[in-house]
Amino acid sequence: MDIAVNILGNSLETHLPQILADAAEVGVSPLINIGSNLAESSASIELCQRYPRQIWTTAGTHPHHASQWQATSQQQLRQLCQQPGVVAVGECGLDYNRDFSPRDKQRHAFAAQLELACELGLPVLMHERDAHDDFLAIVSEYRAGLSRALLHCFTGTREHMQAYIELDLYLGITGWVCDERRGKALTELVKDIPGERILIETDSPYLLPRSMRPKPKSSKNEPKYLPFISQTIADLRQESAADFAKQCYRNSQVFFNLD
Numbered sequence: 001m002d003i004a005v006n007i008l009g010n011s012l013e014t015h016l017p018q019i020l021a022d023a024a025e026v027g028v029s030p031l032i033n034i035g036s037n038l039a040e041s042s043a044s045i046e047l048c049q050r051y052p053r054q055i056w057t058t059a060g061t062h063p064h065h066a067s068q069w070q071a072t073s074q075q076q077l078r079q080l081c082q083q084p085g086v087v088a089v090g091e092c093g094l095d096y097n098r099d100f101s102p103r104d105k106q107r108h109a110f111a112a113q114l115e116l117a118c119e120l121g122l123p124v125l126m127h128e129r130d131a132h133d134d135f136l137a138i139v140s141e142y143r144a145g146l147s148r149a150l151l152h153c154f155t156g157t158r159e160h161m162q163a164y165i166e167l168d169l170y171l172g173i174t175g176w177v178c179d180e181r182r183g184k185a186l187t188e189l190v191k192d193i194p195g196e197r198i199l200i201e202t203d204s205p206y207l208l209p210r211s212m213r214p215k216p217k218s219s220k221n222e223p224k225y226l227p228f229i230s231q232t233i234a235d236l237r238q239e240s241a242a243d244f245a246k247q248c249y250r251n252s253q254v255f256f257n258l259d
């Protein structure tokens, strides 16, 4: 199971049947598609109807799009979250690296989505980049009411990791860990994530694992490369690749409440 892919509006959408078949052939199924704003979440729900049990979706507003969040957005999202195919609220959170939306808007939209996840009893898929302190403060405020909470694409420090584990968050690891330059610090950390709190993801079409050999011709990442990421992490944790993949699959089932 690939717990974070971004199918809509790029080459994954254009070649979706092939992308799904290639992934399934190497045991990667289902895919969790990310809804990054309300319109995309709605389109993603339709995708789930076209590919039942192969694609599930999140519904939410990414911090990049937080400036689109309005007074009526929480009610709109509440309705989307009740549609079949939706397995989590998100992607939501804070991104002070890009600052595509004003920070106060980001914090407001994030808090409103956590509040909704608490109300609906849904798990939440979150994003944090260069915003650890504010992120931690907001999640802490809602944590007791949240069923399950995941920080996807974790790339932070050991101190951040420990704070997130203390809050009982799941941590999603991408092919960032396969980057010998940027991912070096992360390679030292993945072995210390509790086995029942680690999830694996490609974040396709972004973050093509850099250490794959031979290098894929296209720079676009795909869900079919998840086993490579899984193998890399299993090696770092000194676990068998099969056992680690099984554990991650099981963790994903529990997190998204899928059978």
Ligand SMILES: [Zn+2]
Residues within 6 Å of the ligand: 091, 126, 127, 128, 152, 153
């Ligand atoms: Zn993200």
